[in-house]
Structures are given as C-alpha cells and as structure tokens.
Amino acid sequence: MAKFNPPFASLGGVNRSPTIDEQAGGFTCGPLDLTLFNRLFGRIEAELKAIQTAGGITGTETDDTTVLQAIQALISAATGGGDVSNFVLFAQAQSRLPIFPEVQTSDGRLTVTSPSTGTVRIAAGATILHRGIRPYTTSLTNLSTVASKTYHLRWSPAGGFVLKDLSDLTYNPTTAAETNVAFDSSYDDMLVARVVTNSSNVVSITNLANKADLKSTGEVLQENTTWQNDAVPSTMTALDGAIVNINWARRPIAFLTGFTDVTVQFGSAAVIKEVNVVVQSLSRYQLKAIYQRTTDPSGAYVAWAATA
Incomplete structure (x- = not known):
C-alpha cells in the first residue's frame, strides 16, 4: 500500500500559514494538513468578513452578493449616495472634467524668475x-x-515643466503668432509664462494667470479721438484706445x-453728437x-470687464 505524505508538514496548532518553501512548491498529491487547510480558507473568510463589517452588511448562507453590497455601501457613503453606475473613479474624473488648470496663488500665477543669464527658474x-x-x-526647477x-x-501632469521654442516647427508647425489662441492653456496643458531672450541670452519673463475661471473688471481713462462730418469710422487704428x-x-x-x-449732449443743436x-x-x-x-476734446472713463 502506498504511503501518502501530507503535502505540507504538520507544524501543529489549529491554524497556520504556509512556509516560504511551501508557497514556492505548491500542493502535491496526497492528504492535506488540516491546520493549513483551516488557515487558508479561514483567511479568505476573514478578509471578506472585514469588508462586510465595514460596509454594515451581515453575511448569510443564502446570499452570495453581500461583499459586493458592502463595497457599494462604502462607495455610496464616500460619495453621498446614488446609483453605482454613476460613480466616477478618480482617474476618470481627472480625464473628463472640463476644468482648466488653476495655480493656487492669489493671482493665479507661478513665481517664474531668471536667477542668471540663460536660466529660467x-x-x-x-x-x-x-x-x-x-x-x-x-x-x-x-x-x-x-x-x-x-x-x-x-x-502638464505627464511632462511637468518644459520650454517650447516658437520657432520649433514641431511645436508651431504653422508658424503662428506667439499670441495665437492655439497656444492658450488647455485642460491638460497649461501655458505658464512667455519667455524672451535677447542676443546676450538675458531672459525676460511675462508670468500668466491660470485660474479655472478668469474674471476681471476695471475702469480706464481714455482720451477722446474725434472724427468729423458725421461719419463713424469703420476701422480703428492701432493708436486708438487705452491699453489695459x-x-x-x-x-x-x-x-x-x-x-x-x-x-453726450453738448453745445448747440447743430453740433454732431455721435459717440463710439x-x-x-x-x-x-x-x-x-x-x-x-x-x-468734443474731452475723454471718458471707460468701464470694462473680461472673462475667460
């Protein structure tokens, strides 16, 4: 009669975990050590029980979905409830939410400086x-x-900080103007600053505001530009207007x-009164x-607002 040795040596006790050698060798043919059997299945039950308890669900012999119910209850508690089909994972939210990147400073700008010639910090x-x-x-950096x-x-979240050369056709294949909106911040690629170097590689930096919602209002004194003969000009020259x-x-x-x-109403009735x-x-x-x-030779305070 063949002799069957236990696949795992009996080390005594009620429950035990497999040794490193046993984990590497796996089960062999023959009877199983009861203490190891108890531990392996007991651990699975204990892990599942911990999930059920945390989710406030009581396991039963007839319902095989209590662990799933417990997980859903935990998610619901963390998200405020709702159908689980509406749950969004963190990684999904980070790729889907249509929100512009925001620098968490008072003015939405990072501190970008040039500590020495040819260096941006x-x-x-x-x-x-x-x-x-x-x-x-x-x-x-x-x-x-x-x-x-x-x-x-x-x-960008994936690439960190990089300097993009406007003359690089990979970055600017259409040789668009630096001010082109194609270079504006997008959801996953933030424009931090404009950096210009002179012939001596001395750096000039314009730090830009990044907020999810950019809003501003103001008032500026604009000296009057006149026109005659009751003809409102169809175009404005570059010199017209106060720059903000x-x-x-x-x-x-x-x-x-x-x-x-x-x-608006000034002088005699014969005076032209159009305002633009x-x-x-x-x-x-x-x-x-x-x-x-x-x-009219006087100017006006023009109140403005802007959003992006």
Missing part, C-alpha cells in the same frame, strides 16, 4: 490644481534658454460695462478701451 512649494480634482506641488528666442513655458495689461493664459472675452464723466465706445480683446496679454466722439 520655477519656485518650489506652489500648488497646481489639475481638472479641479488633483493637486500637484511644484519643486525647484531650472530650465536653460538659448539667445534670441521666444519660448512658452508650459506645464491683463496677462492671462487664455485670451479673454472683453465687453463694455459703461462709461462716465462725459456729456468699444472694449476690444487684443490678445491674452492686453485689452483696449476705445472712446471716440465728434469734436
């Missing part, structure tokens, strides 16, 4: 909130520049909210407030 300790859900903390270049300093610097990472939508300190007041969005860097009026 991003300060440590700032927080970038991506898609409104995942925070990233900046570390001290130095990037090198080349003379006589215009760069965009960009950030905003330096955002996305081109704004600008609009007029009012103007003051001007009297406009607020234009020039680029992600500037707005222009325009006030034009026939013959």
